[in-house]
Amino acid sequence: MKRYLHIKRVPKLYFSNNEIPNVSIPTHELFTKTGFFTHPKPGLVNWLNIGLSSINKIKKIIHHRMKEIDGEEINLSLLSHSSLWEKTNRWSNNELFKLKDSNLQNYCLVATCEEEITQFVKENLKSYKNLPITYYQINEKFRDEKRPRSGLLRGREFIMKDAYSFDINEANAMQTYEKVIGAYYKIFQDLKIPFVKAEADTGDIGGSLSHEWHYLHKSAGEDTLFTCNNCNHSSNIEKTLSYPKSEEEHSQVDVKYFTTTDQNTLICAYWPNSRILNPQFIKEEIPDLDLSFDNQQEILNIFSNEDTLINKKIVRIMDSRLNSRSNFPDFPINFINRSLMTTLTDIPIVLANEGEVCFECEEGTLDKFKSIEVGHTFYLGDKYTKSLNCSIDLPNIGESNLVMGCYGIGVSRILAAIGEINRDSKGFNWPSIISPWDITIIDLNNGNEKFYELLNENFIDYRLDNRNGVGLGKKIKQSNLIGIPLTIIIGKNYPIIEIEIRGKRYSNSGHWQSLYQSKDFHWQIIKDTNQEKHLVHINGLVKVIKSLLKDM
Amino acid sequence: MKRYLHIKRVPKLYFSNNEIPNVSIPTHELFTKTGFFTHPKPGLVNWLNIGLSSINKIKKIIHHRMKEIDGEEINLSLLSHSSLWEKTNRWSNNELFKLKDSNLQNYCLVATCEEEITQFVKENLKSYKNLPITYYQINEKFRDEKRPRSGLLRGREFIMKDAYSFDINEANAMQTYEKVIGAYYKIFQDLKIPFVKAEADTGDIGGSLSHEWHYLHKSAGEDTLFTCNNCNHSSNIEKTLSYPKSEEEHSQVDVKYFTTTDQNTLICAYWPNSRILNPQFIKEEIPDLDLSFDNQQEILNIFSNEDTLINKKIVRIMDSRLNSRSNFPDFPINFINRSLMTTLTDIPIVLANEGEVCFECEEGTLDKFKSIEVGHTFYLGDKYTKSLNCSIDLPNIGESNLVMGCYGIGVSRILAAIGEINRDSKGFNWPSIISPWDITIIDLNNGNEKFYELLNENFIDYRLDNRNGVGLGKKIKQSNLIGIPLTIIIGKNYPIIEIEIRGKRYSNSGHWQSLYQSKDFHWQIIKDTNQEKHLVHINGLVKVIKSLLKDM
Structure with a gap:
């Protein structure tokens, strides 16, 4: 598809009332006041342009990493008939949203899809030679939370990546489990925020082995984790064994x-x-x-x-x-x-206490953290394939239940958690890979189309803030509040352009410094404790932007 | 994100039973038998990898064209509370799926979002200066169809692009309407299949002006259209005025x-x-x-x-x-x-008959067609803003109801309709822009990784069919049946590679012919009535593929 000149602007209702919310409000309010989403009713979410941009970027990372391990994208129906859930004894779950169709059949809005995917594989798999298979989908799930809270952590709808693997036996299934764990490491590394993989209880989903993926956070954390200061083994409090x-x-x-x-x-x-x-x-x-x-x-x-x-x-x-x-x-x-x-x-x-001795290595002592769970992986064994009779004929063995794993990532939870963790005195602060956009442009010259063509051609992810009647200072403040890594100001010094750094540096690739050494265009850096600014000639702008963003 | 070597293979359950379905089965069966989707229950859809690939491509076109006219992507909650629908007198609609939450509140699964978007704009719009706004979303909608049929045309869930525009008055709203119509022309032109824009009845949605977007098809068409052979005016039978x-x-x-x-x-x-x-x-x-x-x-x-x-x-x-x-x-x-x-x-x-005189030009006569509706655009006026009190303060005028348009495209219907229209004696036949993939590769040499790296680097949209125990002829037949435009066979003549043409040529850009004239690598064309094959040296392969696909 031909690329075209289409200047990308901030959303129409971007700070429409021009009020800058107090930075100290709770995170879920900061999300709604900065236009990531609204709640039409408690627990429900209307995703707005800004929030959706970030969500789409998180999805992109997950698609990439799941495809890399041969995950096949599918999309199962949101409605699931009661008959399957009765077979697995999960229909009585009172957190399922249930409804009847006009023929009085019972359906639920799916919260998780073990039943449906197992039934699908049962009906469509003809030979063990097609195994292993890992299916995944990224879509909305629903849960009838009795007392939904604002924000994304305890809502009634959530965007989730769920994956399901099928193998012929436990040994193969464990290999698949390790492969998915490998993809999870990459996904969470891509997201730049330090994370913890913790041994976890299998709970309602079942199975015999499971890991939770957490972001540590002292106040917003809903979970409690222990980590050994010697062997680094982490586990959920419900799984942490300890010695005095x-x-x-x-x-x-x-x-x-x-x-x-x-x-x-x-x-x-x-x-x-x-x-x-x-x-x-x-x-x-x-x-x-x-x-x-x-x-x-x-x-x-x-x-x-x-x-x-x-x-x-x-x-x-x-x-x-x-x-x-x-x-x-x-x-x-x-x-x-x-x-x-x-x-x-x-x-x-008994539940462990901080400072007790690690059960795993029997040497280190345990540190205690509050955390937000953003992923959960389960080795399920034949829990679902047995109840739903999902089996295949194996040579020399005969009809045998398939062995499953299931793997969740809370896509909207990731946004909520990173938003919470990365807040500072200016507002949100996103890693560029999931920022709603990378650069806010404030163009005091009502710049020429050629400039935006240049950015489009180079796949620069910008938004132009060309609102009338809003001052420069306020525009910068609002961009910082949303947490956009860079702000570019085009003003009277054009072709010299000002780049203000807002984003955090997660790595030091040395890329932009070495570009700076070898530059053949004007590039001046102004730095004080509060701020870092780069004054760059238009000729070098695209290169400088790309190299600065590499570390953010 | 770094690109990587990841050989893209056909799905794991690609023709798993090796049975080639009879090409003359109904289209909805051809869809399920070739792995586009399955129906877990009548009217519900589990999208499989092949179908989802096409759907994602249709979505991409729509995103592109909607963003081009400054449409802002959002995603409204699937659950909508009864209170809004009562205000617009639409809660009694018995095609809405309805459910109660644990607090006995009534919700529906949205089939369309006029109520929710109007409420959102009412709550968030602070100044007329932010208008016009056009919001759009692409997601699943639900309808409790009493007697759902197989396939995508009369199901209970469907993937839809719905857009909603808000303006300060009718004159502006009509300009917006024309702008969206412009995007629709481009979307349907991108899809390559001839379409008809017809004047239509506004029906349940309401408003005073509307157009339907149709694909003509003599047998699968559910609608009836008339087109004037003189002025080309088209209209749905319910809107066609005629003289004897x-x-x-x-x-x-x-x-x-x-x-x-x-x-x-x-x-x-x-x-x-x-x-x-x-x-x-x-x-x-x-x-x-x-x-x-x-x-x-x-x-x-x-x-x-x-x-x-x-x-x-x-x-x-x-x-x-x-x-x-x-x-x-x-x-x-x-x-x-x-x-x-x-x-x-x-x-x-009275309803028009074929051959009667066109009411619009009073000269031409009317031709009658059966057709499949794939889009519908409405000028709504203040139908919803009035019932929901969505108004804004206008200078010199005062508080004034906003004026709306709404614009739907049936994303899954497009797939169903084009699948139906473009079937031939070999199976489906997709325009490359929405084909599940562009090229099936059959690699008899178990080729080297460098080859797939080359394809990945050049964004070639291929899938490798490396199934064991399935013959060359069957692999070609199955790729043709799914409707993939090109098949590439890598065999004993390597580095000469064989390209079999399956796809239809929708245009004649002359691009590949002029490349052929100036070629500096081996390229031979073998053509008979049944088939067109190109034998191309690996050095020219990427260029040849790209130029051939331009017309498909």
Whole structure:
């Protein structure tokens, strides 16, 4: 398609009321006041031009990295029939938006697509030779959040990249999982903001292995992560096992009783009452632990009949922070045969505290961070392929359930999180790769078309702010507030053009400095603590812009 | 972003069962069998990689042309609260998918966004100086079609570009309307397939002026259009006024009674009973015609009391095909004063027939076509801004309702329509600008990476078909069936490469012929009635491909 002269201008309602919002307002308000999006109703989002520009750039990075690992883009219907969700026992989820069509059939607005993609593969895959397959889509998902909040973090609609992989067995599926993890590293590196990959709980989605991808942030973080200062292992608080710093004295010990799914073993978990038990940690030792019933007396009743006790076992689990000097509660049932009882000591079963010892390397100590989750990857095994009968005939093995992984990235969450993390006293501050645009141009000369043709030809991502009746200072301030990396002012010194640096430098490629050394056009740098300005002759402008943006 | 070596391959489930569907199956089946999309449920669409590639290309054209006329891309929420639709009297529409959230609030899945965009502009526009504004979005819309059919033409979800313009008055709004019409011409010209812009009825959306954009197709067409062979004026059958070919004799005349909204005038419409009355045509003469009640006796009763008749009027309208010799039915009420009665003759009030005389130029005769609607543009006036109180303070005028236009393009309909129109004995046949990809490569040498790097560097849009166990002939046949313009075969004559032409030539730029004249590499053309092949040295391949595709 032929390129053409089309001067790209700031949006029509760009600061239409000319009010500059106070920079200290909450981030979600800063987003709406600077025109990234509005909320037509709580939790719903109308994306405006500025926000959509950033979202489209995040999508572009993800498309690139997913295609690089042979991900195939698809787009599944937003409406999904109840029948599949009933088979996987997820129809009862009351965070699904549900509706009936005119024929009284039940549908939901999809929040995630394990059911639909598994059904699709089941119906269309004819040979194991077509595997592995990784499908991905980037589109809107919906969740009937009861108390939606403003902003993008707890809304009812969100833009998400979801991917689903299918393999013939666990070994291959783990290779695929690692490949996707590789793409995730690249995506988050492309975005320039430091991130943490943390071991995570699989939650509702299921499966046996999962990682969350987080941005650290002390105040806006909804999650808590621990990172070891020795081995760098990171994990969500719900997955962080730890040992105590040093021997601890605990006079107060709490106990909770559990049983196994076959109800043949009584588990007595002991922990310091100043701490919080995480029953999931007990599962690391007792995989068939039954967490479905909570009534302590009910559990004990199973083991109260001394006659049947002979066929049962008792396992006592002592948290690592306890020792023989701890003050244990009385044993709740009577029994004679001590050989029925096993005692496991030094098992971490409580949530970690900052400063405790890392379970992984047993050397480093744990640092605690608040964080915002922006991605989640799961190894699913056959959880969905089993319920939906998605299998394939394998040579020498026969009909076999496929093995899946699923991989999410919160596209709109990334925008929300980076917006939050990168705020400063001037407003937002975007890495150029996801900035709504790279350069705001303020053209006091009502410049010539040739100039904009030059920028268009060179794929420079600018917007011209040619509003009448708004002063230079205000225009610069507004561009800074939105977080645009560069502002260019074309004024009376033309052909010398002024570039004001707003963006952060994430790298030091040395590119622009070496260009500066070898320059054959006017280029002067003015720098003080508050500001960095470059005065550049029009002949060198495109080169200078491109080299400056390389580090931003 | 750095480009990289990533060999682009055909999708994993590309003809996975190796069955070549019969080319004569209905188009919607050809779409699903060749992997453009599937239907998880009737009317719903799972877009697969092949279909999505074409859709993304159609979107790209539309983005380009809408941005060229300063259209601002936005993306409104798919969920819209009932409150706005109640104000515009559209909530009762039973083709809206409706749902309740957990707080029992009513929402619909949007089928169109006049309400939401008007509300947005109302809340955010602060000054008339920001006008005109044209917003557009390309996304999925939903409609609870009672009896959804397979394919994309009568589904429950569809991909649509909808745009909305806001102006301060009708004169400006008409200029905007013309500007958007200009973009539509370019979009449809970009798509290469001949199209028709037809005057159309405004229907449910409302407003006073509208045009439909159609592709003509004799069998799949759902609409009927007339085009004048003299002045080229086109219009939907519901808007086509016509005069009879020559004087006609009609012994049988039908009559229907109407009244005006003030119930002061009785309208008696007369037409040949072999034809179909279109009451909308009477509105051209009697703008305040009341079409809301249909019961003939009820209407006559209003005029049956001779005492009050003195304050009433009677208008008789005779269709152009009638004359004084026609056999009119008896007049239904008694009245004395002949001066109460006006008679209008030679008014076209029936649906046109092929071969009748054009109402616009009164010279040409009308040709009749079946067609598929792919776009619709409306001048809305203040229909929505009035109900939703969307006004602005104008200098010397004061508070004034904004004046709107709205503009739709059926993105998925375009794919369906062109797929239908361009089918031939080999399968689909896409204009390169929307083909899933431009070139299928069959590489019998398991070629070197350098070759694919060359293609990537030159932005050549290829897919490599490197499936094992599928023969050359079948691969070519399948690529042709999907409708890919070129197939490249790399075989034993390498570095001579074979290009098979499948695509249609829509233009004759002379570009490739003049390249052929001045070639400095091997290039041989083999042509018979069935086929055109080019044998080209690898050194000239990129140039030849690009020049061949220019006309396709």
